Amino acid sequence: MPLTVIVIDDSAVMRAMILRTLRLSGLPLGEPVCCSNGQEGLDAIRARRPDLALVDINMPVMDGEEMIDRLRADPKTANVPVVVVSTESSDARVERLRAKGARFVHKPFTPEQLRDTILALTGIPNEQTPTAARAGDNVDF
């Protein structure tokens, strides 16, 4: 069953890079949705109930941490799996995000780091993912 994924980042290049990395990682993906700030992401998650949301922290309009707080406060979206993909390095904030049930991937990241974090969060067995493509392979997005 393909994963429904929402990618939320204010950088168009980073959104494209995350999608490319997801495809390189061999995860079974459906048609992804991209959003450029936390409010857009919140609206998309409420409308689509995705299997997974990949979220930046520092964004205009609504930052990623506030978006996660609002997700968790709503019973309809409280259990949506969230991976934070950010440059954020402070121990305090990373621990705070983990306490809210989010996993953390630090930018810059490798396809393997992103894949392993998603596998651990979604419970997809590693052997169900096709062999990951090699870095440098051409992948359309």
Next chain:
Amino acid sequence: MNKLQLPLERATTSTFEELTLLWAETGAASPDGAFDHAMRVRFHGGAEGFLEIRASRGLMIAAAANMLGDDNLVSHEMGVDALGEVANVICGNVLPEIAGAEGVFRLDAPASCDARASVRADARCALTLDGGRVEVLLVVDYIKDPR
């Protein structure tokens, strides 16, 4: 060499290598006015100030192409976006080095600024990479808990 210089050089070099797949040699600082575009990221919280990145157009395009994995998708806007994201990642990686991992930092969205303006930086890192040249300036007004 001040305490900010080495962390800035490390963060800049590793970010370009890992995020844009562009390898660098540290060079002498280029004179102001020699770059095509600049992006600035202001930071707050455990430290206050800004990080600015200045780049030649060739560097911006090369970085964006490598991040996207496709030369054909790169426009000037994508180059600007890529430069801002590189600045964001360098900033996010250098702050814990200079102000401690316990601190919480807020980074503003990268914004374009004048690539020719004179800036009195506390640390400065100039690199020559495959795609062109780049210079990163760090200005720190305040550090709550200096390393």
